[in-house]
Amino acid sequence: MNTTKLKSKPTLNNEYWITLDSQVFGGIETHVLELAAGLIQFKQNVRVVLLTEYANSQPIISKLTSANIPFNFVSELSSGKPHINILKHFYSAIQQHQPKLIHAHGYKASIISRLACLQCKWHSQSHPPAQMTTYHAGETPKGKVRFYDMLDRFSAFMSNRNFAVSHDIAHKIPDKTVVLNNFVSLPPYPKHFGKNIAYVGRLSHEKAPDRYLALAQYFPNDHFHLYGSGPMAAELKPLATENVLFHGHIDDMNAVWDNIGVLLITSRFEGLPMAALEAMSRGIPVISTNVGAISSLIEHDKNGWIGSNVEALRQSLNSWLTLSEVHKAEIRKKARQTIEHHFSIQAVIPQYLEQYEEVLNR
Structure with missing residues (x-):
């Protein structure tokens, strides 16, 4: 299923959910597209779950559609009422669809997905999903975002596994973090080069x-x-x-x-x-x-x-x-x-799958 509007809410068991909050298109969005496409190439069931549907157009939607990558807003996967907050929607979506793993990108998606998975444990769900986070940012943000960034880093212990795209970033996470390379798909080698x-x-x-x-x-x-x-x-x-x-x-x-x-x-x-x-x-x-x-x-x-x-x-x-x-x-x-x-899908995706399986088989 590859749609932004579900007319019904079927159960989507045993999927890998890749989640983020996206308004613009940047490095994190590019990484998410490559990760989803790579996992699909390796025959995995994948869905990109977007936290918020913004009033303005979100560039990632057209790119997910073009790449034929399944995606939904979390509110569409939830049985909760439209006006409830994102955390409640995420918890409801997990309860209804039971993904086997949630891989978050960006501080907002990381914090929300960790709390939702924690709620599942509190409510004694038989098989709560594994929760993982990838840290991308090398800089220390300013203002209000700095508080959320700190909260994201210092709540890393709540994840089943954390990843970073460089050792410098990993050193800023006060919990064990696995460094895995960023990666891209390999396009055809050009016959001519620009100037x-x-x-x-x-x-x-x-x-x-x-x-x-x-x-x-x-x-x-x-x-x-x-x-x-x-x-x-x-x-x-x-x-x-x-x-x-x-x-x-x-x-x-x-x-x-x-x-x-x-x-x-x-x-x-x-x-x-x-x-x-x-x-x-x-x-x-x-x-x-x-x-x-x-x-x-x-x-x-x-x-x-x-x-x-x-x-x-x-x-x-x-x-x-x-x-x-x-x-x-x-x-x-x-x-x-x-x-x-x-740094290609063929080189790095097997490393992610190995990490996923290690956590899921515990």
Whole structure:
């Protein structure tokens, strides 16, 4: 079943539920799509469960539909009245459908699913589902979100298993956490490569698009493209040189990757950015700051470059731009092979299934 509106509420026993709260489309949403698609490839029964149906359109819905991944809002799976809160809906959905495992992404989904599973135990449900959480964020959020982030981390002990996409993130979780690589599906290897220098991601402080603009100043004869939107957009545009092009949010990056020759990641904080994996899976090398788990992905001057500051990134970009086509082809091939061997669905999904089965068989 692949619908956002269930006319009836059939029992969906023994599914893996992947749950999140999603308004925009970013790294977590990309990870969830890849995880669901990967589990389906390995013949598992999977459903993406969205916590909230927002008034504005949610980009993840069209992507789930296009990928033929079953999904529902939690209220549709609940027998509770429409006006009750999300926690009650989640508890009701578990009671009615009895998924065998719930894998949460993001602090809201993690906290709600943990509490709902705890309610199941309190009410002596014979087989409460296993609950797991993946931690993605490398930065420490500010304001009210910081409180929820702390609550998510310090309630990690309530999960049957916790995952992180980098060792840096795992070290921030005060409970045993398994580090598993982010991953992507492997697209066909391109026959031709673009020339554009690109930034792909949210325009926010932790992603440091201001560093990207600083790099553009050193290369006035090259075009620098930014794909993404975010809170820094208004302050960045007046600072940009004439060789910088802002494209805003892109719903479908598949139409854009063919134009990109090299990806720059200028982040101050990261886990393991999905944009880097998507680029390298297409043979597009990445030049990145040394954040999160980047050093597990990029081998400097072999399949990409790592720099500690803007000057180091400038030198690396200059190296790429001045390489011979033969040398560029070698780096592209090594970038692709890195993803294939260590960061692809075929490489990582079996590791998730092993973790799932270990918990379920206890």
